[in-house]
Amino acid sequence: AQSVSQHNHHVILSEAASLxxxxxxxxxxxxxxxxxxxxxxxxxxxxxxxxxxxxLVKGIKGFEAEFIKSKFSFNLRKPSVQWSDTAEYFCAVNAQHSGAGSYQLTFGKGTKLSVIP
Amino acid sequence: SAVISQKPSRDICQRGTSLTIQCQVDSQVTMMFWYRQQPGQSLTLIATANQGSEATYESGFVIDKFPISRPNLTFSTLTVSNMSPEDSSIYLCSVEDRGGATEAFFGQGTRLTVV
Structure with a gap:
């Protein structure tokens, strides 16, 4: 079965810091x-x-993530965070299980981001 | 996309009682999913609800504890039965296209506290 690990439980940054x-x-x-x-x-x-x-995937609100297959990683980045980015972020993997013929979505535990104005 | 309405948004319940959570989708979907998010934990799939058939439960979850109804293609309910404090959690309804690999859409969740 697949699993997902998010390294940080809570991240606190000042506005304009990189994430x-x-x-x-x-x-x-x-x-x-x-x-x-x-x-x-x-x-x-x-x-x-x-x-x-x-x-290298670009998402909404200036976020991007890079898939590095050799490292089994999909890190999320943003060059300059804003107070409005304060939220909880979840990484998820959706993999097809050939035996069952269906996809299974697995989540990480989440990272809480607090941005200080 | 899909818009999902879930209610109640939160509740405080006495142990031994049951709570039914409702999930309404603005479009017809084949499969609906119920997740649990315990404090500090990731989202854990409880069961998959298909219209016209019994729900499929994941390991560790049973129908007697979490009965699910799916009367039509836009609605589902999850009941948390005979609650204990260990059932305190956020319960989420979700829809996604599992035939392909598309994004999942979530309701706003039900925050349940059992006292």
């Missing part, structure tokens, strides 16, 4: 990779996703 949130997964086959974000009081929503092609 990188780590995500590693374990699965030997083809995967689809996601970052979801949950702003305070709101539902989980997609930030960006990688299915194939260019391993």
């Amino acid at each position: 990188e949130l780590g995500c590693n997964y374990s699965y030997g086959g083809t995967v689809n990779l996601f970052w979801y974000v949950q702003y305070p009081g709101q539902h989980l929503q997609l930030l960006l996703k990688y299915f194939s092609g260019d391993p």
